[in-house]
Amino acid sequence: MTEVNLSKGERTRLAIEEAAYELFLEQGYSATSMRQVAERAGVAVGGIYNHFASKDEIFEAIIRNRHPYKQILPLVSAVPGETAEEFIHNAAQALVEELGRRPDFLKLMFIEIVEFNTKHVAGLMEEVIPQVLPLVQRLKSPAGMLRPIHPAIILRAFMGMFFSYYIMEMMVGQVMPPEMREDSLDTFVEIFLHGILVDEAKDV
Amino acid sequence: MTEVNLSKGERTRLAIEEAAYELFLEQGYSATSMRQVAERAGVAVGGIYNHFASKDEIFEAIIRNRHPYKQILPLVSAVPGETAEEFIHNAAQALVEELGRRPDFLKLMFIEIVEFNTKHVAGLMEEVIPQVLPLVQRLKSPAGMLRPIHPAIILRAFMGMFFSYYIMEMMVGQVMPPEMREDSLDTFVEIFLHGILVDEAKDV
């Protein structure tokens, strides 16, 4: 065994998945051919079908194995007793870090939307929202409280703000000068907190 | 002339563009065939090439003629003398209305990103940002002023918040109960304003 407890077949299956994954991100699903996948994976085109029944099934495997839904979900779960500031800041940091580590996240979603009209991400959202909503509702600031805003809107504003952190980058490249980028997350958190907390709660 | 001053040739050219436009949005670019376009447009496949040199050129024409970059740009331009509240509120309203009127906007961008790796939208952003930045910098609230936040970050937070308004919807379908949706824009504006204005400025 050259790799950690992987049989030969399992290793080529993974190589095919990895090759397809890269090519789908580079070119999209339809524009990527099985022969391209085979070449990059270092196998013959027919050999792919020993491991996957179809091209579609490769994409499904990628969604299943590589979509970081499940990695992101626990990141936004709050520890009970956290203050609003801590919660928002930690959730933002975790989200941005994971998205930075996985620049493919949004692109996989886009491919899903554009070429399949499926929305696996809906599964995540429908999982996440009911879990996070009560957390948002119970948020207490040490010096004050949430302004009376519906939690669903708070959640949506939050996700939009921090998703956009990377959506913007994907759409237009570097929007900000690099020296500003490190501060900007804190500033985002600040704007957001300032926006949702009552005034007395914010002079911390 | 059946249509308003359009020659026969111009009308079929438009029919082809419209058919391709619909199909690209439904299926993506690569997954849409010229025969599908021809059928929906009501012409023979060969006839398409009397009006477009290639499939790519159809997409380029769609981008050129239908991408609402130029419609959105003037919407976010402020009238001099506007207060921060007025500016933000008007810009948000205009943006959301245009995106609502053109649900294809984001999907066209996604197709561009996924299947071409081109970013024509970058052209818009690079046009818009230098135009809007000074506006943001000069914003004055009637009862106060902007907190000291870099305008580029303000702009980014703003666009993210309101782009996400529709990105979320595209990704997961209806996130909010419908009766809440009409209020939510105002709430977004409120959160955002609350976030960027100094405290004394916000009791209006």
Place this chain on the structure above:
DNA sequence: ATAATAAAAACGAACGTTCGTTCATTTGCA
């Protein structure tokens, strides 16, 4: 250890289909 054997994996030519595009021809309006 070695040899025999069955199973899994790899191969690449070939299949039928569909792709984007071309072209010789016909149609229909000015």
Place this chain on the structure above:
DNA sequence: TGCAAATGAACGAACGTTCGTTTTTATTAT
């Protein structure tokens, strides 16, 4: 009569997938 417009068969290339065969791997018997 002339010319843009429309036609659909035809082209070569490429598509996803299948298939018969060979090679490699894992397992068992010796």
